[in-house]
Amino acid sequence: MSVWDGFKDAALGRSLVERIAERLDALGATERQPVRLMEVCGGHTHSIFRYGLATVLPPALEFLHGPGCPVCVLPMGRIDDCVAIAEDPRVIFTTFGDAMRVPGSRKSLMQAKADGADIRMVYSPLDALALARRNPDREVVFFGLGFETTMPSTALTVLRAEAEGIANFSLFSQHVTIIPTLKAVLDTPGLTVDGFIGPGHVSMVIGLRPYRFIAETYRKPFVVAGFEPVDVLQSVWMLLGRIAEGRPVIENQYGRVVPEDGNQRARAAMDAVFEERERCEWRGLGSIDRSGVRIRDRYARFDAERRFSVGGAVVADPQACQCGEVLTGTLKPWQCRLFGNGCSPETPVGALMVSSEGACAAWYQYGGARRGAA
């Protein structure tokens, strides 16, 4: 089976690969001195692996798999707090299924559920609100995680809970924001990134304006991309063009979904409900200033962190874990000492192995035979 079989338009894919190769040649990029592009979003990571893009592109191009999978950057201390809340017998703890297997220092939510905690997987925060209406004698807590893609949904759910006067619903916010995260990547010593494949659905919410500093201050090109393999290839081609011209700009390859100004209503809801946290812990990356959000005082009664006394302790990543080096692209997933050696999608040690959008899980699933290629 050819890599191209999965393409909706294989001819376009092939032609883009040829044109990318020409631009790489013109730039003088080589396998030893490749152009390094970071895809920020885990959705792109998944697509790149699933379609084997690294194998069809010349080795003079290197993808760095960025920190944009919210499940993969969940620190153990926050999972511990969730488990502690969930173990309160008054509580029905609700979460997206993705978070169930992320290890905490004591146990994952999955293990806590097996041990008797009332933990329920939901599709939407609206399901958690429905549970709260139906169970007025219980405390229903929703575990809100994700970047600006999912942040509006939890903000709007809090606003709905307030409008309806639902008193037994609260939110545990582990939402993170993309801009401080990108700044942290750009400020990482020793990390060279020549350009960014920008997140599609975060940008659908926040628009393009917030990224301007990347071009203006850091002089890097940034292309917001769709998730089809040809979208990714076209974005790579665009980025190489800007690199060749020495003209860093913020561009939108995914205009069919991403409006220039984002989604006003979603942004307004996020602004109403959330405010910056001074510090936010990330698995593998440590603390990143102002990269997380918490619930504003006005909505304090919907804040699970205030309703339940949680430890809030910072728990160090497992010592053997090298998630941080993988997240910043200094190690390939398979170069981690735990990769396939105690850490696998079935028994993840690091969160990059938990989600199919994590670089390690994607590599494990699709990349085994392609070690030399990317």
Place this chain on the structure above:
Amino acid sequence: MCLGIPGRITAITDPGAMLATVDVSGIRRTVDVQCVAEPGRPLDDLIGRWALVHVGFAMALVDEEEARATLALLETLGEAEAERDAMRLTADLDRGEAA
């Protein structure tokens, strides 16, 4: 969760609460449509439109061709089935809400 899934808006179930029924590959689900409501236009104008749905919220209107291409992509990535599973898992809750 992050990639969302396209669905077709088939009915406005509660205009005051801005809730609609969306058909996602044959699964019907109540979805919040306030982020795609067009100011000054009746919500009924959304009926028949395709939207990208993230965790129960319509976040962007897309054309049918884009919706179908995205569905095909999500099938390949295995994400479409995961989304449908999550929707099925809470179908009881959702029906309770719609009723």
